[in-house]
Amino acid sequence: MKKWFAVTITALVSTLGLAANGWVAGELKEASTQLDQRQFAQAFEICHNLLLIHRAAPLGRDAADEARLLLGTAGRKVKADNPKVFSDEFLARAKRLNFVRAGCAWMPAEAKAQLSADAAAKLDKQAQSKLCSQCKGACVSDCPNCQGGKARCIACNGTGRATGGGTFARTTCPVCTGKGKAECTFCRGGGVVACPKCGGGGLGD
Numbered sequence: 528m529k530k531w532f533a534v535t536i537t538a539l540v541s542t543l544g545l546a547a548n549g550w551v552a553g554e555l556k557e558a559s560t561q562l563d564q565r566q567f568a569q570a571f572e573i574c575h576n577l578l579l580i581h582r583a584a585p586l587g588r589d590a591a592d593e594a595r596l597l598l599g600t601a602g603r604k605v606k607a608d609n610p611k612v613f614s615d616e617f618l619a620r621a622k623r624l625n626f627v628r629a630g631c632a633w634m635p636a637e638a639k640a641q642l643s644a645d646a647a648a649k650l651d652k653q654a655q656s657k658l659c660s661q662c663k664g665a666c667v668s669d670c671p672n673c674q675g676g677k678a679r680c681i682a683c684n685g686t687g688r689a690t691g692g693g694t695f696a697r698t699t700c701p702v703c704t705g706k707g708k709a710e711c712t713f714c715r716g717g718g719v720v721a722c723p724k725c726g727g728g729g730l731g732d
C-alpha cells in the first residue's frame with residue numbers, strides 16, 4: 528500500500544513538472560523565433576514575463592538563464608519604461624493562448640493552478656512593487672564585460688596583430704581583422720544584459 532502510494536505521488540509530481548516546464552520551454556522557443564524575425568519587443572516581453580514569474584516561482588536554472596540571455600539580446604533594441612505594463616500585442620497573444628493574470632505576470636491557467644499559495648502571494652505583491660533601483664525598470668543594464676558590445680579581442684589580446692612571433696607577428700589578427708576588438712561573448716554583442724539586481728523583472732522588492 529505504501530509503495531503504491533509513493534509511486535503514484537512520484538508519477539503525479541513528474542507529470543506536474545512536465546506540464547509546468549512544457550509551457551515555459553514553449554515560451555522560450557517563441558522568444559528565440561521572434562528574435563530571428565527581429566521582433567525584439569515581443570521577444571523581450573515574453574522573457575520579461577517569465578523572469579517576473581521566476582522571482583516568485585522559480586522556473587529552473589536553465590530556463591531562467593535562457594530567458595535572461597534572450598532578454599539581453601532583445602534588450603539592445605528595447606528597454607521597458609514601465610515593466611508592469613505589457614503591450615497590447617503581448618496581451619492579445621496572452622489571450623489567444625488562454626493565459627490568465629497572476630499578479631503582475633501572465634501564465635496558462637493550469638500553471639497558475641499549480642502555484643503554491645506563497646508563490647501566488649509573491650506575484651500579487653510584485654504588482655505593487657516599485658521599479659528596480661538599478662535599471663529603473665528598463666530590465667537590462669550595460670554589459671559589465673564590454674562597451675557597446677565590443678570587447679577586447681581575446682585572440683590577440685587587443686593588439687590587432689596575430690600572435691606567434693617572427694614575421695607572423697606582423698600579420699593581422701584573423702579574429703578581429705586588426706581592430707583589436709571583437710564581439711563580446713558575454714552579451715553576444717548586444718552591449719546589454721538582464722539587470723543583475725532585479726534579474727530582468729524590472730521591479731524592486
Ligand SMILES: [Zn+2]
Nearest residue numbers: 659662722725
Ligand atoms: Zn533592475
Ligand SMILES: [Zn+2]
Nearest residue numbers: 680683700703
Ligand atoms: Zn584580434
Ligand SMILES: [Zn+2]
Nearest residue numbers: 670673711714
Ligand atoms: Zn558585452
